[in-house]
Structure formats: structure tokens, C-alpha cells
Amino acid sequence: MSWLTRIRPRLTGFLGRRETPDNLWHKCRACNAMVYTKEFDENLGVCPKCEFHERIGPKERFAQVFDGGVHTRLEIPAVPEDPLGFRDQKKYTDRIKAARTATSEPEAMAVATGKIGGVDAVVAVQNFAFMGGSMGLAVGEAFLTGAMAAVKARAPFIIFTAAGGARMQEGILSLMQMPRTTVAVAELREAGLPYIVVMTDPTTGGVTASYAMLGDIQIAEPGALIGFAGQRVIENTIREKLPEGFQRAEYLLEHGMLDMVVPRKDLHATLARLVELLMRQRVAA
Amino acid sequence: MTTYLDFEKPLAEAAARAAELRATGTPAGEKAAAKLDARADKAAAALYAKLTPWQRTQVARHPERPHFKDYVAALITEFTPLSGDRGFAEDAAIIGGMGRFNGRSVMVIGHEKGADTASRVKHNFGMGRPEGYRKAIRLMELAGRFGLPVITLVDTAGAYPGAEGEARGQAEAIARATQASLDLPVPMIAAIVGEGMSGGAIGLAAANRIVMFENAVYAVISPEGCASILWRGDDKAASRAAEAAEAMKLTAADLLKLGVIDRIVAEPGGAHRAPAEAIANLGAALATELAGLEGQSPAELRAGRRAKFLAMGRLI
Numbered sequence: 001m002s003w004l005t006r007i008r009p010r011l012t013g014f015l016g017r018r019e020t021p022d023n024l025w026h027k028c029r030a031c032n033a034m035v036y037t038k039e040f041d042e043n044l045g046v047c048p049k050c051e052f053h054e055r056i057g058p059k060e061r062f063a064q065v066f067d068g069g070v071h072t073r074l075e076i077p078a079v080p081e082d083p084l085g086f087r088d089q090k091k092y093t094d095r096i097k098a099a100r101t102a103t104s105e106p107e108a109m110a111v112a113t114g115k116i117g118g119v120d121a122v123v124a125v126q127n128f129a130f131m132g133g134s135m136g137l138a139v140g141e142a143f144l145t146g147a148m149a150a151v152k153a154r155a156p157f158i159i160f161t162a163a164g165g166a167r168m169q170e171g172i173l174s175l176m177q178m179p180r181t182t183v184a185v186a187e188l189r190e191a192g193l194p195y196i197v198v199m200t201d202p203t204t205g206g207v208t209a210s211y212a213m214l215g216d217i218q219i220a221e222p223g224a225l226i227g228f229a230g231q232r233v234i235e236n237t238i239r240e241k242l243p244e245g246f247q248r249a250e251y252l253l254e255h256g257m258l259d260m261v262v263p264r265k266d267l268h269a270t271l272a273r274l275v276e277l278l279m280r281q282r283v284a285a
Numbered sequence: 286m287t288t289y290l291d292f293e294k295p296l297a298e299a300a301a302r303a304a305e306l307r308a309t310g311t312p313a314g315e316k317a318a319a320k321l322d323a324r325a326d327k328a329a330a331a332l333y334a335k336l337t338p339w340q341r342t343q344v345a346r347h348p349e350r351p352h353f354k355d356y357v358a359a360l361i362t363e364f365t366p367l368s369g370d371r372g373f374a375e376d377a378a379i380i381g382g383m384g385r386f387n388g389r390s391v392m393v394i395g396h397e398k399g400a401d402t403a404s405r406v407k408h409n410f411g412m413g414r415p416e417g418y419r420k421a422i423r424l425m426e427l428a429g430r431f432g433l434p435v436i437t438l439v440d441t442a443g444a445y446p447g448a449e450g451e452a453r454g455q456a457e458a459i460a461r462a463t464q465a466s467l468d469l470p471v472p473m474i475a476a477i478v479g480e481g482m483s484g485g486a487i488g489l490a491a492a493n494r495i496v497m498f499e500n501a502v503y504a505v506i507s508p509e510g511c512a513s514i515l516w517r518g519d520d521k522a523a524s525r526a527a528e529a530a531e532a533m534k535l536t537a538a539d540l541l542k543l544g545v546i547d548r549i550v551a552e553p554g555g556a557h558r559a560p561a562e563a564i565a566n567l568g569a570a571l572a573t574e575l576a577g578l579e580g581q582s583p584a585e586l587r588a589g590r591r592a593k594f595l596a597m598g599r600l601i
């Protein structure tokens with residue numbers, strides 16, 4: 001998987017689409033406004049009309065979050081593929097292949113190193129476009145790789161979460177990623193390194209109930225859906241309609257589950273200040 | 286009134302026939318009934334020797350299966366329940382307390398499903414809320430400070446999917462419970478005694494050693510839930526649970542092979558049919574596992590627990 005490593009940083013035009021008439025325009029999922037794709041991309045994947053934060057993948061996130069977009073991807077050790085020999089309507093291996101083709105990413109979590117505000121940092125990005133960001137062996141291994149790289153480099157570990165939950169097709173082994181990633185968080189704690197979680201839309205299920213809720217600092221993007229149980233499941237259980245804004249980032253902030261909700265345009269500066277305060281404890285007054 | 290599962294129909298019929306024979310009140314009727322009982326026992330043993338994963342799921346959920354209180358009553362002396370998360374409430378879905386196991390002070394924590402309508406409602410069918418997991422954390426930390434080994438009994442269809450639990454941080458509570466388990470300076474043994482479903486189970490199961498009843502099930506989601514997600518759009522999605530159960534590898538035998546559990550505890554004929562034997566077997570398994578961890582330092586126990594989970598799934 002050598003193509004994973006050392007991807008050249010791309011400073012501009014990070015979505016890299018060719019400007020055919022089809023993708024010249026971007027239609028906002030929230031307000032239906034048509035905006036130039038170029039303008040939408042330059043606005044970091046946020047609708048300039050209504051501030052809706054569209055989901056973005058690792059490529060865009062790394063370009064936005066590291067200083068000047070400069071970063072180096074880490075190679076993720078291979079894991080057993082399709083450990084249960086799982087098949088539902090399709091073969092699991094076919095689903096993985098399709099996700100790889102669709103996203104040009106090997107799995108649902110990517111890890112890179114670079115600088116944020118001049119401080120070395122390791123950043124992991126979960127990719128909702130890859131099988132709903134679901135957590136299986138590969139995601140667990142990517143998380144472990146990132147955390148261990150942070151421990152080795154004495155750098156903070158920052159994760160952008162996005163997942164529907166566990167990778168059903170890996171059964172119990174997906175559930176085991178909850179304690180496995182929690183072990184990695186323990187290693188970061190013992191090394192005295194910051195672990196910062198940025199929850200993006202959506203972060204639910206077993207991901208929320210493990211590494212996504214264990215940050216030293218908990219941040220979320222505006223409007224992100226964050227929760228444990230799915231809304232349909234909850235509605236069926238309590239037989240009530242859920243209130244507007246339930247399980248949204250702002251709701252979690254109000255209920256004490258987050259430190260802050262930060263718009264995408266301010267994330268780089270916020271992260272830079274947090275890692276600077278935590279990592280450079282003494283500077284000239 | 287015994288509850289028979291769908292696949293136990295021949296056993297139900299035999300029991301009904303034996304009851305009829307006994308109702309005659311004659312020595313001949315009694316003799317025939319006894320003979321029938323013996324045949325039914327043999328048939329049950331044969332049936333239970335080769336259950337499908339879906340049938341095991343039903344056995345794991347059997348209403349007459351022993352629960353937390355039965356295990357504690359039989360295996361723990363001086364059991365002293367402890368209540369409350371000190372923040373919001375007492376959650377009776379997850380109960381815990383101190384007691385003695387073979388003379389040794391231990392902390393026991395687990396899901397309680399309840400045994401009849403009133404107690405099932407009281408215990409919320411073993412579906413924990415954030416407070417239950419926060420109480421578990423509190424008890425684990427207490428056990429850690431006083432050097433008490435922690436035994437957990439896992440038996441839940443999942444954490445309760447309610448709106449209020451979400452508001453109070455259901456996910457965070459489970460994540461912290463897993464974290465507290467992994468940090469424990471004392472031995473921790475988890476026993477999957479019935480259903481071990483999803484995050485609601487793992488919050489109490491990140492242990493040094495994990496034992497599991499042969500008819501218990503342990504999975505990331507219920508077979509029904511798995512089927513409804515993966516066979517979405519299929520008009521027979523609801524009836525795909527058996528297929529999903531097969532594919533998910535949720536039985537003790539499968540999980541031992543995958544390295545997720547360490548030991549299978551026998552329950553001949555199903556724990557609901559012979560509870561005393563099953564409970565005694567669990568006691569023996571817990572004793573063996575605890576003995577195996579004896580003498581390890583807090584650092585060794587922690588490191589061992591972490592290494593165990595890190596290794597999981599890497600070599601299959």
C-alpha cells in the first residue's frame with residue numbers, strides 16, 4: 001500500500017474536480033442554493049448561503065487543517081480483510097472494493113502528520129463516504145497507528161470523527177475496536193499528550209461510545225449529528241417525535257457533552273491555539 | 286408454567302403428555318410419565334447439542350434463564366448491593382455490590398433483566414442508562430482502591446435507546462466504563478451469561494479474561510438489527526434474523542475461535558432447564574480464571590488487559 005504514503009500536499013483546488021458543466025455547480029443539501037463548486041470548495045465545503053457544513057473526506061480535511069496543507073500520510077498496517085467471510089445482499093469484499101473505487105481511499109480512516117500552528121501533530125480523519133465511516137479492524141488499526149505515532153513523536157493526536165457506527169460485516173471484531181481504541185487513548189494519556197476530538201456529521205453508535213467521547217477536548221462542527229442510538233430507534237422506543245435539534249452539536253454543547261462548537265473556518269486557528277497552550281506551556285510573556 | 290421455544294415443540298408435547306399421564310393418578314400412569322420424561326431429557330440433550338446460532342440467541346433470551354440475582358445468590362456470600370451514580374440517579378438495569386466469592390472479597394457488577402413483569406419494568410429489561418454505566422465506573426474505582434477483583438455478568442439486549450439517556454451522555458458513559466475497566470489495577474473477569482449486545486455489553490466487558498456460556502450470544506448488534514440494516518429494502522428483511530445470526534459469528538464456539546473470549550462454560554440442555562448445574566459451572570470457571578490472575582501486579586494486570594485487546598483481530 002505504498003500509494004498511501006507521501007501524498008504530495010495540494011495547496012489549492014483540493015477537491016480536484018475537473019470543471020465539467022456537471023460539477024461546475026454545487027447544490028446545497030440544506031438550503032438547495034446553487035453555488036459555484038469553486039466557491040463552495042474555497043469556502044471549505046461549507047455553503048456560503050446558509051453555513052451548512054457538508055461532509056468532507058480526509059484529502060480535503062488534511063489540506064484544511066495542517067499549516068499550508070502540508071502533510072505526510074502514514075501507512076496503516078494491513079489487517080485481515082473480511083475476517084468473518086461475511087455476505088449479506090452483497091459480498092463484503094465487493095462492498096469494500098466499491099467503496100475504494102468511489103473514494104480513492106483504502107479504508108474509512110486516514111492518518112497524516114504535519115504542523116498545526118507550528119506544532120507537530122498527528123491527525124486522523126474518518127471518512128463517512130467510505131461505507132458510512134464504519135469502524136472495523138482497519139479503522140481500529142488506523143486509530144492505533146495514529147495514536148502510537150503521536151506517542152513516538154511526542155505530538156498531540158487529533159481525530160475528526162464521522163461514522164454511522166460499527167462495521168456490521170465484521171461482527172464482534174468491530175465491537176472489539178471500542179476497547180482497542182480506548183487502549184490507544186490510555187497510551188496517549190500516560191504519555192501526557194493531548195487527545196483532541198472533533199466530531200463531524202454524523203458521529204453515532206459505537207464510535208461515539210468509545211474514542212469519540214474520550215477526548216481531553218471535545219469539539220464539534222456546527223449542526224453535526226452526534227449520538228449513541230439512532231433517531232428512528234429512539235422514536236420507536238419512546239413512541240414520541242424527537243424535538244428539533246435533538247442530537248445536534250448545539251444540543252450536546254447545551255447538555256455539557258462538548259467543550260465547543262467551532263465553524264470549519266475557525267478550526268485551524270482553534271486547534272492551533274489548543275495544541276500551543278497544551279504543548280508549549282511556557283513562552284516569553 | 287414453563288416457556289418453550291419454537292424449536293422445543295417436541296419437548297413441550299412430551300411434557301404435556303407426561304402431565305396427562307400423571308393426572309390419571311395411577312402407578313401405571315406415573316411410570317409411563319417418568320419414562321417419557323427420561324426420553325424427553327435425552328431428546329433435549331440431543332437438540333441442545335446442535336443448536337443453530339439463531340436458536341442459541343433465543344435460548345440466551347429465554348425468560349426462565351438465570352439472571353444476575355440468581356448467580357449472585359448461588360455464588361456470592363454477604364452480597365451487599367451498592368446504589369447510585371452520585372450524579373443523577375440509581376439505575377436498576379445495572380446492579381452491583383460487594384460480597385465474597387469463595388471467601389474472597391469481590392465487586393460484582395452486571396445487568397439484571399428481571400424475572401417477571403414488575404421486576405422487568407423495574408430493571409428496564411436490563412437495558413442500562415448512563416447512570417448505570419456511571420455507577421459501574423464508581424464501583425470499579427472503589428474495587429480498584431481496595432484491591433477487590435471485579436466480576437461482571439453481562440446480559441443485555443443493549444443500552445437503553447431513550448431520548449433522556451442521550452441528553453445525559455449515554456455514549457460518553459459507556460466509553461468511560463470501558464476506559465475504567467481497562468485502567469483497573471485489580472483482576473477483572475467478565476462473564477457473558479445471556480445476551481451481550483453492542484456497546485451496552487462492552488462497557489462491562491473489557492476484562493482480563495472473558496468467559497461465556499455455551500448458549501450465550503455476544504455481538505455488535507442483535508441479529509434482527511443486523512438484518513434490518515444489511516437487508517434494508519429486502520421485503521423479507523425481518524425474517525433474515527436467522528441468516529444474520531449465522532453470518533455474525535455470535536456463538537461462544539465462534540468467539541473462542543476468533544480469540545474474543547477465553548473459555549466456554551457448559552450449560553447442558555440450556556441454563557433455564559438446569560440452572561443449578563449451569564450456575565455451578567460458571568462458579569468453577571470464575572474461580573479458575575481468578576486463580577490464573579493471582580499474584581499479578583496492578584501494572585501487569587493493566588498491561589495484560591491492554592495487550593489482550595490490542596492483539597484481537599490482528600491474527601485471524
Ligand SMILES: [Zn+2]
Binds near residue numbers: 028033048050
Ligand atoms: Zn445552504
